[in-house]
Structure formats: C-alpha cells, structure tokens
Amino acid sequence: MRRAAKNHGTNRGTHRARESDHRTRGRRPARVRRALTALVLTAAVVAGTAGWAAGSGQVPVTGPPPGSAAWVADTSLGRALPDPASATPGQVAAFFRSLTPGQRRDLAERHPSVVGNLDGAPLTLRYAANATALRGDARFAHLAGPGRRILAFDPRGRGQVAEVFGDLERSRRVAVVVPGSDIDAGSYDRARDPLGTPAGMARALRAAAPGTAVVAWAGYTTPLGVGLDAATGDLAEAGAERLARLTGGLAAQGVAAPAVFCHSYGSVVCGLAAPRLHARDLVVLGSPGMRAGTVASLRTGARVWAAKDPSDWISDVPHVRFLGLGHGTDPASPEFGARPVPASDARGHTGYFAPGTESLRTFAAIARGDVR
Structure with a gap:
C-alpha cells in the first residue's frame, strides 16, 4: 500500500508537471507574438524625418x-x-x-x-x-x-554631400552633424522640415554657437522610410567607415577634434564608428540605439551625451536587438550611462535644434566646449 501511495503521488506530480508544461507551451506563442510584435515595431525605426512611408532596400555606396x-x-x-x-x-x-x-x-x-x-x-x-x-x-x-564650401560630393546612387558652415581651417571649435533616414544630396537641405536635415541643423547650431565651424555631413547611404534598412545595421556599418575616414581626414589637416551630433539612425552610424572617431564629444538625439549596451561598450574616449524629448515618437520603438534587428539600449536611459541633455521643450522627432530650446542651448555649449 505504501508503494502504491508513493506511486500515486509520483503520478500526481508527473500529471502536475505535464499540466505545467502544457501551460508553459500555451504561453510560448504569446511570448513569441510579443517578441515578433517588438521586432515589427523595431522595423518601424524610421530614424529620420519622412514619417511612416513605405521603405525600400538600399545598396550602400x-x-x-x-x-x-x-x-x-x-x-x-x-x-x-x-x-x-x-x-x-x-x-x-x-x-x-x-x-x-x-x-x-x-x-x-x-x-x-x-x-x-x-x-x-x-x-x-x-x-x-x-x-x-x-x-x-x-x-x-x-x-x-x-x-x-562643399567638402565632399559623390553623385553615385541618391548622391552624397558634405558642406562646411564657417571656417573649418581656423576655427578652434568644430562640430559635425550626422543625419538619420531619408537624407541624400537632394534632400539634405530641404525647405520642408529644415531642422530635420543636416544643413538646417548645422545652421541652427552655428547660429547658437558663433565661431564654431559646422560640417553638415550627408555622406552615407541612409534608409528610406520604414523597412528593414532602418531596423538593421547594414547601412550604418558602411556609413561608420565613411564617417571615421571623414574625422581622420580632418585630423590629418590639423582641424580641431569635433563634437559629433548624431540624429536618429545617424546615432547607429556613430555608435558603430565610435571606437575609430576622432571626436571630443559624441551627442545623440532621438536615437533608436547605438548597437551598444552602455557608454563603456562604445570604446570611445569622447564624452557621450543623449537627448530625447517626451513627444518624440522614437520612444514607441522597442530598444531591443534580436536576430540582427533593432539597435539595443536606449542611449537616453540611465542604464546606458550617457550624460543627459535636457530636451523637455523640444517638439517631436526633429525639434531638438529649434531656436530657443534648452536642447539647442546645451548643444551649443557642448560645441563651444563650455561644459565639463
């Protein structure tokens, strides 16, 4: 009888284990659905300025x-x-x-x-x-x-361009602006939403920090709209190589180490380029992630700053990285370890350089070297 009771208890335990396993398997589809939903949302990292338009695969120059x-x-x-x-x-x-x-x-x-x-x-x-x-x-x-002053011009593909605002050879303070998606030689200085373009951001920064030379750099193939390009790092990897060469070329000509301002998908480029960048400050704004978990993992000697305003839709994009999709930890989160840039009065995804905002005032102070 004792053996039968023992066996009965064992069978009851086995039954409970099977029920538990069945419930676990029942939950797995829900977890998978949540993960897939996150990945789909991650694929919506437009990371630029054109909104929720359909994207297409781009071949990097x-x-x-x-x-x-x-x-x-x-x-x-x-x-x-x-x-x-x-x-x-x-x-x-x-x-x-x-x-x-x-x-x-x-x-x-x-x-x-x-x-x-x-x-x-x-x-x-x-x-x-x-x-x-x-x-x-x-x-x-x-x-x-x-x-x-056109510093670079490549007509291949959608076209790439870099323009200098100010005297790059003589300025003691230099900045470089790296844009996000939907930017090329034809759109880098457009009238619509100018503060979402590198030329518009460069002009605003120079006006707020007189004497600073600013390079508006549309020197890589950016994603177009929503698509896998924006959710993966392929275009960013190609862009990182070109950005590193740009700053290396400036250093070879005796130009002061710049503060590099990286908007949206441009911050993915900057994150991948960080170990090779000749930069004194690295500032990311409206970032979907930098393909790094912490500031330390960027392996850069530059000071790292992050800004994200409360109304920026980038907050709705999951900061995950899985099977090549997504760009990882939010650089504006405390666990990432970047220096915070106040941005509570900025508006939307392209409002960080708007005149009168606290974010622009802080950017100007960083560009001038006025903050420690």
Missing part, C-alpha cells in the same frame, strides 16, 4: 570615389598617386604636402571627383575640386553656388 581608376593610372608626376582605396588620410595629407601649389591645382582640375572626396587632402583644394565636379552634374549643379 562604398569604395573609392568616381574617377579613381584614372587617378591611379596618372603618371604625370613621375610617381604613384595615393590609391584612394587603401591610402590612409595621414598618407594622403603627407602626399599633398610634398607637392607644389601648382601641382595640387593641376591634380584637382584633372581629377575633381577624386580630390574632392579624398579625406586628408587640403580643405580649400577639396572645395575647389567639388565646385568643378558639381558644375558638371545635371542633378546637383545648384550646390556649386558662390561661397559654398
């Missing part, structure tokens, strides 16, 4: 600039020219220092698309080369207006 084959084949100097595909910004800078002013001008006139995009080349030479390249481009010739 990579590799050396147009005209590189002719540049490499050029033997006019009796020696090899630095290969745009492999030369470091420091090597490029050293090469141009070895040339006479006439030799530099000649190369810029014959190879404007290469010299204009060659990180490490003299800044004024790049401006002149890009003006030449733009005047011959039907889509973007308007960017070659008088007095404009």
Whole structure:
C-alpha cells in the first residue's frame, strides 16, 4: 500500500508537471507574438524625418570615389598617386604636402571627383575640386553656388554631400552633424522640415554657437522610410567607415577634434564608428540605439551625451536587438550611462535644434566646449 501511495503521488506530480508544461507551451506563442510584435515595431525605426512611408532596400555606396581608376593610372608626376582605396588620410595629407601649389591645382582640375572626396587632402583644394565636379552634374549643379564650401560630393546612387558652415581651417571649435533616414544630396537641405536635415541643423547650431565651424555631413547611404534598412545595421556599418575616414581626414589637416551630433539612425552610424572617431564629444538625439549596451561598450574616449524629448515618437520603438534587428539600449536611459541633455521643450522627432530650446542651448555649449 505504501508503494502504491508513493506511486500515486509520483503520478500526481508527473500529471502536475505535464499540466505545467502544457501551460508553459500555451504561453510560448504569446511570448513569441510579443517578441515578433517588438521586432515589427523595431522595423518601424524610421530614424529620420519622412514619417511612416513605405521603405525600400538600399545598396550602400562604398569604395573609392568616381574617377579613381584614372587617378591611379596618372603618371604625370613621375610617381604613384595615393590609391584612394587603401591610402590612409595621414598618407594622403603627407602626399599633398610634398607637392607644389601648382601641382595640387593641376591634380584637382584633372581629377575633381577624386580630390574632392579624398579625406586628408587640403580643405580649400577639396572645395575647389567639388565646385568643378558639381558644375558638371545635371542633378546637383545648384550646390556649386558662390561661397559654398562643399567638402565632399559623390553623385553615385541618391548622391552624397558634405558642406562646411564657417571656417573649418581656423576655427578652434568644430562640430559635425550626422543625419538619420531619408537624407541624400537632394534632400539634405530641404525647405520642408529644415531642422530635420543636416544643413538646417548645422545652421541652427552655428547660429547658437558663433565661431564654431559646422560640417553638415550627408555622406552615407541612409534608409528610406520604414523597412528593414532602418531596423538593421547594414547601412550604418558602411556609413561608420565613411564617417571615421571623414574625422581622420580632418585630423590629418590639423582641424580641431569635433563634437559629433548624431540624429536618429545617424546615432547607429556613430555608435558603430565610435571606437575609430576622432571626436571630443559624441551627442545623440532621438536615437533608436547605438548597437551598444552602455557608454563603456562604445570604446570611445569622447564624452557621450543623449537627448530625447517626451513627444518624440522614437520612444514607441522597442530598444531591443534580436536576430540582427533593432539597435539595443536606449542611449537616453540611465542604464546606458550617457550624460543627459535636457530636451523637455523640444517638439517631436526633429525639434531638438529649434531656436530657443534648452536642447539647442546645451548643444551649443557642448560645441563651444563650455561644459565639463
């Protein structure tokens, strides 16, 4: 009888275990549904300014600039020219220092698309080369207006451009603005929602921090609208390489280490580039995540700041990372460890640079180096 009772108890325990397992299996679909819902919402990281439009897959522009084959084949100097595909910004800078002013001008006139995009080349030479390249481009010739300082111009794909506001060579304080989605050479300076564009953000920052030179950098292939591009890091990885080269080129020309301001999906780019960036401050705003769990995991010596206003829809996007989707911890959360930027009076996803806001005042203080 005792053995029968013992067996009965065992059977009852086994039955309870089976019931528990059945209930657990019943809950699994709910957990899976919640996870899938989070991933679908994560895929809605528009991370830019165009809203909830349908997105499409983008192929990142990579590799050396147009005209590189002719540049490499050029033997006019009796020696090899630095290969745009492999030369470091420091090597490029050293090469141009070895040339006479006439030799530099000649190369810029014959190879404007290469010299204009060659990180490490003299800044004024790049401006002149890009003006030449733009005047011959039907889509973007308007960017070659008088007095404009175009630091980079690549017509491939949707087009990429970087413009300097201020005197980059002489300014003691420098900033770089990195945009999010839906930005290219045709939209980086648009009248609609200007504070959601790198040119508009750069102008606002320069007005709030006079004397600071600001680079509006639309130098990578951004996602378009809602889609997997915005929820994954593929485009950001390609952009991170280009952003790191940009700051390396500025450093090679003796430009002060910049404060880098990264909006929305641009903060994913900055997070991946962080270990290689020549920057003194890294400021993210309206960020879906930086592909890092904490400031320490960014492996950067720059000070890291984060801003997110209460009305920014980015708060509705799950800060998760699973199977390649999502960008991880919210940089504005306490556990991430970034320095907070007050943004309670900013409005929406593109209101951080609005005149009179506390966020813009703080950005200006960071750009000027007035905060410790």
